[in-house]
Amino acid sequence: MHSVLATIGAMEVPQDIEKDASSPSEIETPTHGSPSGIGAMYEQLVSPSAVISANAVAPADPLRKVRGRLLRARRAGADSATIRAEIDRLISQVDSTVNADDINLSATGIVSLRCRLKIQCEFIKALCAALEPGTGSVVNVTAEEDAARLGTLQRQQASSVQSLLRTNQTPQSILAVFR
Amino acid sequence: MLAVKLKPGERLVVNGAVLQNGNTRNVLYFANRAAILRERDIMQEEKAVTPASRVYFVVQLMLLDRDEADDYRPAFELLMTGLLRTFKAQPILKALADCAYWVDTSDYYKALASLRPVLDYEADLLSLPAGSNSISREAAARVIG
Numbered sequence: 634m635h636s637v638l639a640t641i642g643a644m645e646v647p648q649d650i651e652k653d654a655s656s657p658s659e660i661e662t663p664t665h666g667s668p669s670g671i672g673a674m675y676e677q678l679v680s681p682s683a684v685i686s687a688n689a690v691a692p693a694d695p696l697r698k699v700r701g702r703l704l705r706a707r708r709a710g711a712d713s714a715t716i717r718a719e720i721d722r723l724i725s726q727v728d729s730t731v732n733a734d735d736i737n738l739s740a741t742g743i744v745s746l747r748c749r750l751k752i753q754c755e756f757i758k759a760l761c762a763a764l765e766p767g768t769g770s771v772v773n774v775t776a777e778e779d780a781a782r783l784g785t786l787q788r789q790q791a792s793s794v795q796s797l798l799r800t801n802q803t804p805q806s807i808l809a810v811f812r
Numbered sequence: 813m814l815a816v817k818l819k820p821g822e823r824l825v826v827n828g829a830v831l832q833n834g835n836t837r838n839v840l841y842f843a844n845r846a847a848i849l850r851e852r853d854i855m856q857e858e859k860a861v862t863p864a865s866r867v868y869f870v871v872q873l874m875l876l877d878r879d880e881a882d883d884y885r886p887a888f889e890l891l892m893t894g895l896l897r898t899f900k901a902q903p904i905l906k907a908l909a910d911c912a913y914w915v916d917t918s919d920y921y922k923a924l925a926s927l928r929p930v931l932d933y934e935a936d937l938l939s940l941p942a943g944s945n946s947i948s949r950e951a952a953a954r955v956i957g
Binding site for chain 1: 823825828851856862863869870876877880883886887889892893896897899901904908912933934936937
């Protein structure tokens with residue numbers, strides 16, 4: 634555990650986390666062609682223990698409210714401007730929470746928290762982009778493009794992701810029954 | 813009320829307990845919400861080797877391990893981000909957003925169900941020979957149409 638924490642501590646802190654958190658107006662228009670940022674995050678999280686310890690040290694889910702509001706607003710049929718305004722408001726709330734938490738966290742904890750926040754911000758941004766109207770296109774073009782990007786994603790994940798899927802004891806024993 | 817039809821001898825997981833049906837066909841009615849997973853919906857880890865099936869597997873872990881579901885959140889979000897940026901077909905994006913919504917409300921059974929069309933779509937795309945037009949149209953039409 635100690636060595637894992639040391640590894641995380643040595644990792645480069647994501648530089649754009651403040652930007653992500655405090656400038657939601659910069660949420661990108663859909664950039665479907667570039668899953669490259671994900672590759673970098675896989676590398677940061679290549680050890681499954683890194684994920685676990687990020688949870689153990691950092692507040693469990695700092696952006697939970699933001700995500701929940703976003704998803705509910707979408708289901709209620711809100712337009713993207715309304716959703717963005719809502720995100721602006723909530724992310725600024727999260728900012729103040731996180732700053733308060735930072736004071737009480739160890740240096741390692743802050744890095745873990747940033748790592749966790751980075752994942753959440755990327756997730757929320759991807760979700761926003763996906764929900765923008767007009768991102769779909771002609772049927773046959775879409776399938777071919779999707780296939781190409783899927784191949785890229787598949788190759789990126791091949792080496793690094795399987796370790797993320799480490800299973801706790803409980804589900805492992807249930808799954809074993811069905812083998 | 814959720815009704816689950818069971819074939820003779822079919823098994824299912826209910827809140828972590830593995831139950832097996834007897835020798836006759838049966839229907840089980842669930843009067844409240846429970847963590848249910850049928851045998852035929854179970855994915856073993858060695859099958860989780862594609863981007864969409866990995867997301868399915870992680871959500872399945874959340875269902876089977878509800879008390880510790882937050883352990884799997886970072887993995888879920890990371891993998892889901894990859895899918896959201898990869899697929900452009902609108903019905904698939906909608907299915908992914910639905911999945912995220914159900915995961916957020918801890919309704920993992922529905923989250924898994926909403927991933928079904930994504931798995932089918934992915935299987936179609938992965939079976940394409942590179943650069944083949946006609947089959948990809950077919951695959952897209954099946955999902956979108």
